[in-house]
Amino acid sequence: MISVSAPGKLFVAGEYAVVEPGQPAVLVAVDRYLTVHLRESVEAGTVHSPEYGRLPLVWRRDGDGVAIDVEHHPYDYVMSVITLVERLRAERGVAPRFFDLRIDSQLDDASGRKFGLGSSAAVTVATVRALDGFYGLGLTRRAAFQLALLATVRVAPTASGGDLAASTFGGWIRYSAPDRARLRARLDDGTSLTTLLADAEAWEGLSLRRLTPPAALRLLVGWTGSPASTERLVDQVQRRHRAGAYDQDAFLAESRDAVDALTAALDAGDDEAAAAALRTARGVIRRLGAATGLAIETDGLSTLADVAEAAGAAGKSSGAGGGDCGIVLAPDTADVGRIMQGWEAHDIRHLAISVHPDAGGVDD
Numbered sequence: 567m568i569s570v571s572a573p574g575k576l577f578v579a580g581e582y583a584v585v586e587p588g589q590p591a592v593l594v595a596v597d598r599y600l601t602v603h604l605r606e607s608v609e610a611g612t613v614h615s616p617e618y619g620r621l622p623l624v625w626r627r628d629g630d631g632v633a634i635d636v637e638h639h640p641y642d643y644v645m646s647v648i649t650l651v652e653r654l655r656a657e658r659g660v661a662p663r664f665f666d667l668r669i670d671s672q673l674d675d676a677s678g679r680k681f682g683l684g685s686s687a688a689v690t691v692a693t694v695r696a697l698d699g700f701y702g703l704g705l706t707r708r709a710a711f712q713l714a715l716l717a718t719v720r721v722a723p724t725a726s727g728g729d730l731a732a733s734t735f736g737g738w739i740r741y742s743a744p745d746r747a748r749l750r751a752r753l754d755d756g757t758s759l760t761t762l763l764a765d766a767e768a769w770e771g772l773s774l775r776r777l778t779p780p781a782a783l784r785l786l787v788g789w790t791g792s793p794a795s796t797e798r799l800v801d802q803v804q805r806r807h808r809a810g811a812y813d814q815d816a817f818l819a820e821s822r823d824a825v826d827a828l829t830a831a832l833d834a835g836d837d838e839a840a841a842a843a844l845r846t847a848r849g850v851i852r853r854l855g856a857a858t859g860l861a862i863e864t865d866g867l868s869t870l871a872d873v874a875e876a877a878g879a880a881g882k883s884s885g886a887g888g889g890d891c892g893i894v895l896a897p898d899t900a901d902v903g904r905i906m907q908g909w910e911a912h913d914i915r916h917l918a919i920s921v922h923p924d925a926g927g928v929d930d
C-alpha cells in the first residue's frame with residue numbers, strides 16, 4: 567500500500583493576474599490534507615472517493631494497453647493524472663499494472679462542503695506522487711508539479727496552477743505560470759511527455775521561488791460560506807477584458823507591484839511592510855471587482871477584512887473570491903480576540919489552519 571498526502575493552499579496575493587503567463591502571485595500551503603491510498607489490483611482499477619458518491623469509478627486499458635476507458639464524468643482530475651502517468655510509463659517502457667485508489671480529504675467539512683482550500687490541486691498532486699511511487703518513475707518534485715499542471719490543464723484550461731505549486735512545494739511560494747494553451751497544444755500534437763517535460767521553451771513563464779515566512783505575523787483564515795465557481799469567475803473577468811471593460815495592463819501592473827512589495831517585505835523580514843502589501847493587494851482586487859462589476863470581494867469578505875483592519879491587522883479575500891475564504895496577517899499588536907468576535911457576529915467561520923511547512927527546494 568502506498569499512501570501520499572498533499573496539503574491544501576491559500577492565495578495570499580496576485581489572484582486573477584496570475585492566470586496570465588509570467589504574472590506573479592504569492593501562495594501558502596496549509597496544514598489540511600488530502601490523502602491518496604494506492605493498492606495494486608488485477609484486470610481493472612478503481613477510485614473510491616466520497617466525491618464520487620458511493621460507487622467507485624472503474625478504469626481499464628483499451629487494446630493498445632495505454633489508453634484508459636473510464637466510466638465517469640469526463641472532467642476529472644484523478645483520471646487525467648492516470649491518463650498522463652500511463653502515457654509516461656509507456657514511453658519509459660515500464661510494464662502496465664492495475665491499482666485501486668482510495669481518497670480521504672480534510673479539505674471539505676463532514677458534509678462534503680468545500681472551503682476553497684484547493685482540493686482539486688491536492689488530489690492531483692497526491693495522485694501524481696502515489697503513481698510515481700507505484701511505477702518507480704523517480705520524478706523530481708519539479709517534474710511531478712509539471713505533470714500535475716499538464717493533468718490540470720486538460721480539465722481546467724484557464725487554471726494558473728498556483729494551487730498545485732503550493733501543494734507540491736509547501737510553505738510560502740511565489741509563483742508565475744507558463745502558457746497553458748501552448749502546453750495543451752503540445753500535449754495533443756504527439757510530443758512525448760518526456761520531451762515536453764524537458765522543453766524549456768514550452769514552460770517559459772513558469773517561475774517558482776520559495777519565500778521566507780513572516781517572523782511574527784499570524785495567519786488567520788475565515789470562511790464566509792457561499793462558494794462561487796473559480797472557473798466561472800475567471801471566465802467572466804476574461805470576457806470583460808475582451809470587451810474592453812477595464813484596463814487589463816493597469817491591473818496587471820498594479821497586481822505585480824503589490825506582489826513585488828510583498829515579496830520584498832518577506833525577503834527583508836519586514837512584517838509591517840508585508841501587512842501593508844497585503845492591504846495594497848486587497849485594493850487591487852477590489853478595484854478589479856468594481857471595474858468588472860463582479861462580486862469578487864463579497865459583503866462577507868469585505869466584513870472579514872474590515873474587521874481585521876479595525877483590529878490592527880491586514881486582510882483580504884483569498885483566491886477567486888465570490889465567497890469562500892479570506893486571509894488575515896495579524897502582527898503581535900493586533901487584537902485577535904476582537905477579530906474573532908467580529909467574525910462570529912457576522913457568521914464568518916474561523917478555520918483553525920496553519921501553514922504547511924516547506925518541503926525541500928523548488929528545483930528538487
Ligand SMILES: Nc1ncnc2c1ncn2[C@@H]1O[C@H](COP(=O)(O)OP(=O)(O)OP(=O)(O)O)[C@@H](O)[C@H]1O
Pocket residue numbers: 600615616617618641642643644669670671673680681682683684685686687689729796885890
Ligand atoms: N476527495 C476528492 N476525491 C476526488 N476528487 C476530488 C476530491 N476533492 C476534490 N476533487 C476534485 O476537485 C474538484 C473540485 O475542484 P474545485 O476547484 O471546485 O474545488 P477546490 O479546488 O477545493 O476549490 P478552490 O479551487 O476554490 O481552491 C472536484 O470536482 C473533483 O474533480
Ligand SMILES: C[C@@](O)(CCOP(=O)(O)O)CC(=O)O
Pocket residue numbers: 577580581582583584585682684724725726727728729796800884885886887
Ligand atoms: C482567480 C485565480 O487566480 C485564483 C483562484 O483561486 P481559488 O481556486 O478560488 O482559491 C485563478 C487561478 O489562479 O487559477
